[in-house]
Amino acid sequence: MTSSRVRAVRDPRAAVRAAWTETVVLAGRIACSLSRGLRLGAGGVVGGRVVLALEPKALSVLTRGRRVVLVSGTNGKTTTAHLLASALRTLGPVAHNASGANMPDGLVAALVDDRSARYAVLEVDELYLAGVADAVHPAVLVLSNLSRDQLDRGFEVHAVAEGVSAAIAAHPGTVVVANADDPLVVGAVTGADRVVWVAAGAEWQADAVGEAPARPEVRWSVDGSGVRGPEGTTPLRLSLPGRFNRGNATLAMAAAGALGVAQPDAAAAFAGVTSVSGRYALVDRGPHTLRLLLGKNPAGWGELLPILGNAPALLFVVNAHEADGRDTSWLWDVPFEQLPARPTxxxxxxxxxxxxxxxxxxxxxxxxxxxxxxxxxxPAGEVQVVANYTAFLSLRRRLARKAAP
Amino acid sequence: MSGESAVRIGALLPDVLNTYSDGGNVTVLAQRLRWRGVPVEISTVTVDMVPPVGCDLYVLGGGEDAAQVFAADWLRRHRHLCAALAENAMTLAVCAGLQVLGGWMEDSHGRRHAGAEILDLTTERGCRRAVGEVVTWCALPDVGALTGFENHRGATALGPGTAPLGRVLRGTGNETAGRGEGVLTDHIVGTYLHGPVLARNPALADALLHAVTGRALQPLDLPDQAAVRADRLSPRRRWPGLLTPERAGESIARIREHRSRRYREEAPHGIARDRRQGPGRHDDGG
Structure with missing residues (x-):
C-alpha cells in the first residue's frame, strides 16, 4: 500500500496509467460476465474486444513483466500450447488462452483472466504473429509447421511464411523453438540468432516444393523410446493419440527447457493432459461413445486418418464459415481413398x-x-468424430447441452 | 468394350500448381471415365520429368506467384508439350494454370513474366484480390450454370476473337470489361474457379470427356451432387446451407428455368448481372 502511494506521488502519470488499466480490465470483466450471463457465448473473446477497444495497447500493457511464450504455426499449436502450459505450471501460475481463441481479442481475454501469473503461454494465429510479437516481446517463440489453411484469408502459404520470417527478424532476443522437419519453417527461421531446432516431424510437404534449405542439426528429437534432448532421453507417456502429438510434445519440452523446466518434470506434466479444449475427449451420448478429433486442413486430416485405424464407425463434420475457410476445395487434398470400409x-x-x-x-x-x-x-458403440473448426465447436456445445440435466 | 484404348490424362505439375486443391479435377475426370467402363491412364508430370506429348487430356491447377513463374518457364522450355496443348489434346487450366498459358502475367511487384503464349490473353495484377463464391453461365452448350470459388488477383484480358468460358452472374471472374470468366477455345477450357471446378460442375467434366472420347456418356447419379450445386446456385443462398436432396432438386430446377428464360431474352446484348431476385414467385419451405 505504502509503496504504491509513494510511487504515485513520484510519478502521477504512471498512477493514472495504472488506474486506467484497472478500469479497462474491470470493463472487460463486466463484458465477460454479461456475455456469459446472457448465454451469448463463453464470453472470453467479448471481454478481450472490450479491453482492446478501450486500450489498443492492452497486449503490451498486460504482458509487461511477464515471460511470454508464443506458439504459432498451422497445425498443432493448441496442443503444443496446452502441453507447454502444463510443464510451465511446475514453475508457477501460467496465463494461457486455453480455449484456442488465438487472435488478439482471445489473447487479451486470457491475460485479463489471470493478472498475476508470471508466465504466459499464448497460442497465436500465424497471420497475427508479427503484430502480437511486437506487442509482447516474447521470451520464446515456438513454430510448429506451415501449410495451406484458410487460403481465402491467408491467400498464399509462402506469403504467410514471409510474414512469420519478418516477425522473427524483428525480435533477435527471442529464442525460437522451430520444427526442423518442415522446410517452410526452416526457410522462415533461418537467419534468426537464437534457434533451438527440433525434429518434430512433418508428413505434409506439398506446400514446400522448391524449398530446399539444408535440414539444420537438431538438438531435440523423438522416437519410440522417448524424447532425446540435451539432458538425455526422457520416456514419453502421452494420453493424446497420434505420431504428430509426439512431435508437438517434443516442441513443448524444448520450449519448457528454454525456460528452465527439466525434461522429466515436463514429461510428468504432459502425462496429465488428456484432452485439449475438448479435442481427443471421449463423450458418451446415448448408445455411442464419441472420440472428438479436430481437423482443420488437409495436413491435419492427413495426420488423423491413420489414427482412425480400427474405429468401428466414422462421423465427418465439415462447415465453411470464415474461421474454417469458406472454400471447401481442401477436402480434395485429403486422401480419403485410404479409408477402409465401415459405417461412415x-x-x-x-x-x-x-x-x-x-x-x-x-x-x-x-x-x-x-x-x-x-x-x-x-451402430452403437465407439464413433470417431473428425470435425473442422466451427463444426467442432458447435458439436461440443450441443453435446454439453444434451448432457446437462 | 474390350480392347478399347485408355484415355490418357496428363496431370501437369501437381507438385507446383496445386495450392488450391485443383488436383481433385483429375480424380473427377478419372472416376467419371472408370464408372462408365472407359479405361484411364494418369500420367503425373512433375517438374523433373520430360512431359509426355501424347495425352488426350491435360490438367493444370492453381498456384502461388513464384510457382506460377516457374511453371510458365517450364512450359516454355517444353515446346512440344505446348504444341500438343494448342493443337492436339484437350486441356483444363485453372487459375494460375490459365494465366501461364497466356502471353504474359504480372507478379505482385508488377513485373511481367512471359507465359507459354498458347492463348491470346494477358493478365495484369488487379486492383484487389477476388475471393469468394462465383456463379457463371457457361458458353458451352448444355452445361448451364458453373459454380466455383475464386481466389486470385489477376485481371485477365482476352485478345480479340478469344471468348470467355462463361458470363459472371455473381463474383468477379476475369475482372475485365464484359464480365467474362475464364477462356474457351477448341482445345482449352480455362477458368478461375476452384472447388474443384469439375467436382462442382459435372456437366463441364462430361463436356471435356465427350470432346476427348467422342462418345455419348450416360449420366451418373451421385447422391450429394445436387445438394453441392444447389447450395451455391440458390439465388438466396443461405448459411447454414442445410439442404435436403429434395429441396436441392427443386431449387436447381427453379434456377434453370429462371436462367434459361433470362438468357433467351438478354443473350444478344450480353448478360445482366444476377440481382439476387427470385424467379417471380419464390415460395421457400411454405
Whole structure:
C-alpha cells in the first residue's frame, strides 16, 4: 500500500496509467460476465474486444513483466500450447488462452483472466504473429509447421511464411523453438540468432516444393523410446493419440527447457493432459461413445486418418464459415481413398461437399447435415468424430447441452 | 468394350500448381471415365520429368506467384508439350494454370513474366484480390450454370476473337470489361474457379470427356451432387446451407428455368448481372 502511494506521488502519470488499466480490465470483466450471463457465448473473446477497444495497447500493457511464450504455426499449436502450459505450471501460475481463441481479442481475454501469473503461454494465429510479437516481446517463440489453411484469408502459404520470417527478424532476443522437419519453417527461421531446432516431424510437404534449405542439426528429437534432448532421453507417456502429438510434445519440452523446466518434470506434466479444449475427449451420448478429433486442413486430416485405424464407425463434420475457410476445395487434398470400409456419415453444413468427396473416393457413406441426427445412422458403440473448426465447436456445445440435466 | 484404348490424362505439375486443391479435377475426370467402363491412364508430370506429348487430356491447377513463374518457364522450355496443348489434346487450366498459358502475367511487384503464349490473353495484377463464391453461365452448350470459388488477383484480358468460358452472374471472374470468366477455345477450357471446378460442375467434366472420347456418356447419379450445386446456385443462398436432396432438386430446377428464360431474352446484348431476385414467385419451405 505504502509503496504504491509513494510511487504515485513520484510519478502521477504512471498512477493514472495504472488506474486506467484497472478500469479497462474491470470493463472487460463486466463484458465477460454479461456475455456469459446472457448465454451469448463463453464470453472470453467479448471481454478481450472490450479491453482492446478501450486500450489498443492492452497486449503490451498486460504482458509487461511477464515471460511470454508464443506458439504459432498451422497445425498443432493448441496442443503444443496446452502441453507447454502444463510443464510451465511446475514453475508457477501460467496465463494461457486455453480455449484456442488465438487472435488478439482471445489473447487479451486470457491475460485479463489471470493478472498475476508470471508466465504466459499464448497460442497465436500465424497471420497475427508479427503484430502480437511486437506487442509482447516474447521470451520464446515456438513454430510448429506451415501449410495451406484458410487460403481465402491467408491467400498464399509462402506469403504467410514471409510474414512469420519478418516477425522473427524483428525480435533477435527471442529464442525460437522451430520444427526442423518442415522446410517452410526452416526457410522462415533461418537467419534468426537464437534457434533451438527440433525434429518434430512433418508428413505434409506439398506446400514446400522448391524449398530446399539444408535440414539444420537438431538438438531435440523423438522416437519410440522417448524424447532425446540435451539432458538425455526422457520416456514419453502421452494420453493424446497420434505420431504428430509426439512431435508437438517434443516442441513443448524444448520450449519448457528454454525456460528452465527439466525434461522429466515436463514429461510428468504432459502425462496429465488428456484432452485439449475438448479435442481427443471421449463423450458418451446415448448408445455411442464419441472420440472428438479436430481437423482443420488437409495436413491435419492427413495426420488423423491413420489414427482412425480400427474405429468401428466414422462421423465427418465439415462447415465453411470464415474461421474454417469458406472454400471447401481442401477436402480434395485429403486422401480419403485410404479409408477402409465401415459405417461412415458425412455431416455438417457442408455435408454434401464431404459426401461428394467420399463418393469420388469410393467410400460408402450416408449424408446427414445434422451431426446429432447423423449419430442415429451409426451402430452403437465407439464413433470417431473428425470435425473442422466451427463444426467442432458447435458439436461440443450441443453435446454439453444434451448432457446437462 | 474390350480392347478399347485408355484415355490418357496428363496431370501437369501437381507438385507446383496445386495450392488450391485443383488436383481433385483429375480424380473427377478419372472416376467419371472408370464408372462408365472407359479405361484411364494418369500420367503425373512433375517438374523433373520430360512431359509426355501424347495425352488426350491435360490438367493444370492453381498456384502461388513464384510457382506460377516457374511453371510458365517450364512450359516454355517444353515446346512440344505446348504444341500438343494448342493443337492436339484437350486441356483444363485453372487459375494460375490459365494465366501461364497466356502471353504474359504480372507478379505482385508488377513485373511481367512471359507465359507459354498458347492463348491470346494477358493478365495484369488487379486492383484487389477476388475471393469468394462465383456463379457463371457457361458458353458451352448444355452445361448451364458453373459454380466455383475464386481466389486470385489477376485481371485477365482476352485478345480479340478469344471468348470467355462463361458470363459472371455473381463474383468477379476475369475482372475485365464484359464480365467474362475464364477462356474457351477448341482445345482449352480455362477458368478461375476452384472447388474443384469439375467436382462442382459435372456437366463441364462430361463436356471435356465427350470432346476427348467422342462418345455419348450416360449420366451418373451421385447422391450429394445436387445438394453441392444447389447450395451455391440458390439465388438466396443461405448459411447454414442445410439442404435436403429434395429441396436441392427443386431449387436447381427453379434456377434453370429462371436462367434459361433470362438468357433467351438478354443473350444478344450480353448478360445482366444476377440481382439476387427470385424467379417471380419464390415460395421457400411454405
Amino acid at each position: 456419415v458425412a455431416s455438417g453444413e457442408q455435408a454434401a461437399d464431404i459426401g461428394l468427396r467420399l463418393s469420388y473416393a469410393e467410400v460408402d457413406h450416408r449424408t446427414e447435415p445434422d451431426p446429432l441426427a447423423a449419430l442415429d445412422l451409426l
